Amino acid sequence: MELVCPAGSLPALKTAVDNGANAVYFGFKDSTNARQFAGLNFNDKRAAEGIEYAHLRGARVFCAINTYPQPDGWEQWKGAVDRAASLGVDAIILADMGLLDYAANRYPNIPRHLSVQGSATSHEALSFYKDNFDIRRAVLPRVLSLDQVRGVAKHSPVELEVFAFGSLCIMAEGRCYLSSYLTDESPNTRGACSPAKAVRWQETSQGLESRLNDVLIDRYGQGESAGYPTLCKGRFEVEGHVYHAIEEPVSLNTLDLLPELQALGISAVKIEGRQRSPAYIADVARTWRNALDNLEAGTDGFTVEPQWQQTLAGLSEGGLTTLGAYHRKWK
Amino acid sequence: MLKLSLGPILWFWSRQTVFDFYANAAEWPVDTIYLGEVVCSRRRELKPDDWLDLARDLKACGKNVVLSTLTLIESEADLRRLRRFCEQNEFLVEANDQSALQVAIRNKIPFVTGPSMNIYNTATLKILAKQGLQGWNLPVELGKETLEQLIIELQQEGLDLPAEVFSWGFLPLAWSSRCFTARHYNLPKDNCEFRCLQHPDGMELRSRESQELFRINGISTLSGSRYDLMRELPDMERMGVNTVRLSPEHLGMEEVVRRFDKVRRGELPATDPLQLVEAPPCNGYWYGKPGMDLIKP
Numbered sequence: 020m021e022l023v024c025p026a027g028s029l030p031a032l033k034t035a036v037d038n039g040a041n042a043v044y045f046g047f048k049d050s051t052n053a054r055q056f057a058g059l060n061f062n063d064k065r066a067a068e069g070i071e072y073a074h075l076r077g078a079r080v081f082c083a084i085n086t087y088p089q090p091d092g093w094e095q096w097k098g099a100v101d102r103a104a105s106l107g108v109d110a111i112i113l114a115d116m117g118l119l120d121y122a123a124n125r126y127p128n129i130p131r132h133l134s135v136q137g138s139a140t141s142h143e144a145l146s147f148y149k150d151n152f153d154i155r156r157a158v159l160p161r162v163l164s165l166d167q168v169r170g171v172a173k174h175s176p177v178e179l180e181v182f183a184f185g186s187l188c189i190m191a192e193g194r195c196y197l198s199s200y201l202t203d204e205s206p207n208t209r210g211a212c213s214p215a216k217a218v219r220w221q222e223t224s225q226g227l228e229s230r231l232n233d234v235l236i237d238r239y240g241q242g243e244s245a246g247y248p249t250l251c252k253g254r255f256e257v258e259g260h261v262y263h264a265i266e267e268p269v270s271l272n273t274l275d276l277l278p279e280l281q282a283l284g285i286s287a288v289k290i291e292g293r294q295r296s297p298a299y300i301a302d303v304a305r306t307w308r309n310a311l312d313n314l315e316a317g318t319d320g321f322t323v324e325p326q327w328q329q330t331l332a333g334l335s336e337g338g339l340t341t342l343g344a345y346h347r348k349w350k
Numbered sequence: 351m352l353k354l355s356l357g358p359i360l361w362f363w364s365r366q367t368v369f370d371f372y373a374n375a376a377e378w379p380v381d382t383i384y385l386g387e388v389v390c391s392r393r394r395e396l397k398p399d400d401w402l403d404l405a406r407d408l409k410a411c412g413k414n415v416v417l418s419t420l421t422l423i424e425s426e427a428d429l430r431r432l433r434r435f436c437e438q439n440e441f442l443v444e445a446n447d448q449s450a451l452q453v454a455i456r457n458k459i460p461f462v463t464g465p466s467m468n469i470y471n472t473a474t475l476k477i478l479a480k481q482g483l484q485g486w487n488l489p490v491e492l493g494k495e496t497l498e499q500l501i502i503e504l505q506q507e508g509l510d511l512p513a514e515v516f517s518w519g520f521l522p523l524a525w526s527s528r529c530f531t532a533r534h535y536n537l538p539k540d541n542c543e544f545r546c547l548q549h550p551d552g553m554e555l556r557s558r559e560s561q562e563l564f565r566i567n568g569i570s571t572l573s574g575s576r577y578d579l580m581r582e583l584p585d586m587e588r589m590g591v592n593t594v595r596l597s598p599e600h601l602g603m604e605e606v607v608r609r610f611d612k613v614r615r616g617e618l619p620a621t622d623p624l625q626l627v628e629a630p631p632c633n634g635y636w637y638g639k640p641g642m643d644l645i646k647p
């Protein structure tokens with residue numbers, strides 16, 4: 020299985036490659052990709068440098084152009100595909116049907132990967148993208164259980180990549196409009212969820228408050244550690260009870276599932292987190308490299324070393340990890 | 351004149367409630383009725399054949415009937431139910447995910463797309479038009495500026511693809527593998543005791559400052575405010591929108607339909623529309639603002 024790591028910057032890209040990533044993925048410095056953060060991502064010069072660095076060391080580079088262009092953005096998004104092609108990337112990660120069609124016709128030799136933002140949750144949906152745009156690989160949404168992944172993998176017409184570690188999206192990706200409902204930006208339209216420009220922190224007599232476009236997302240008492248106010252991870256009130264009504268702030272961690280994912284014929288495991296620091300990327304990439312090497316050596320059976328879990332837990336939201344939807348009980 | 355449609359029921363209602371609702375709706379001035387379970391595969395008060403029987407009845411009453419498919423397809427069982435709708439040729443199908451697109455296209459069944467389909471540009475519409483697309487819904491997060499551009503570009507392409515706009519009701523905003531209603535009751539999703547039946551218009555999710563943010567409805571999350579584009583109907587007519595979608599609620603829906611019927615005939619009421627289930631109104635998406643905003647004309 021291939022280890023696919025995020026690169027939000029050139030130092031992160033190099034770190035990922037140095038620590039055992041088989042492939043890295045990046046986006047341009049604009050809203051054509053789903054991790055639009057100030058100070059993050061690549062211009063053409065940096066991208067060329069990163070691609071050269073990776074290729075010299077035998078790693079592949081994917082370019083994510085996985086938001087949805089509206090009419091006034093069409094030329095810009097199409098331009099992003101042209102830029103990725105001329106940079107010589109190994110694959111383009113796309114979600115929008117219009118762009119997939121453009122890339123398939125204009126650059127048939129550059130492999131197309133279906134982004135998780137393409138919302139394909141069944142083998143029929145994968146066949147739709149395969150038949151129409153000849154995609155080579157698809158990234159599965161984080162909403163499927165392991166059994167459901169098994170069902171998809173059994174009939175999948177394309178390679179599959181699944182999320183292994185990082186932030187956990189619990190909504191079907193590519194169809195979640197919660198962020199644009201509270202702010203004016205969503206992953207689909209602007210490549211942003213709960214955008215930083217809308218975040219406000221406020222120390223009050225009741226505690227530290229996090230707000231998104233003035234909406235109170237969470238309030239922290241003394242000794243509680245505060246997290247980024249991703250709107251689905253706030254504490255809200257339903258019928259008089261205040262709790263994490265949608266999702267707790269925890270990270271996805273599928274180390275335990277590696278043998279099963281391999282048995283299902285999954286081609287690649289994906290690490291989330293282009294917004295993360297190079298130091299974070301180094302620890303995560305190294306840990307997963309060790310795990311995958313151990314898995315492939317396959318001599319005494321695969322066991323998860325406590326040290327790996329410890330490292331990953333330390334890098335997780337709230338220090339907690341979950342198997343997410345892969346694990347039926349989670350529901 | 352603008353057409354009116356009744357979207358699929360997004361809530362979980364008992365079998366009898368559903369039959370009663372549509373028996374009444376048959377008499378209302380709506381042109382199109384969308385039928386089917388679009389939220390949760392565990393909601394089976396009506397079986398696919400029940401929906402088909404209902405579809406035939408409503409067709410006999412002169413309604414244009416469309417069969418809507420599940421939005422989040424997760425299993426082979428979901429696909430089997432999907433095929434039941436996408437392998438018949440009596441009714442048009444509303445594809446709510448790419449699995450439905452694939453099955454409809456393979457079977458050469460004409461289809462329309464629901465608001466959860468990722469249609470953001472003309473290139474996407476052109477691809478689907480070649481495969482049998484007969485009409486489409488604007489994703490709820492898009493507004494009039496994008497819609498107007500899309501309609502103009504479609505005209506330039508010589509494509510006649512009627513556009514429909516979700517115009518009244520709680521906005522469907524997200525679908526999850528997790529059931530938030532079951533989570534509230536501390537029940538596993540697979541043994542949820544069908545608690546959604548107790549909440550025919552969902553459960554309010556508020557901030558700790560009592561701001562109405564969302565409505566929990568099984569695996570789906572809806573807006574906490576009610577989207578209301580009644581006053582924007584003249585805008586829509588001018589730019590060439592074909593159909594205005596009203597999302598079913600279990601109380602007072604007839605009055606909503608009759609109000610919109612008057613507005614599309616040019617009788618804009620002076621007072622604000624009816625408030626049925628208590629909820630603030632919103633229209634932000636239409637104006638390119640946060641969806642929860644209310645822009646006053």
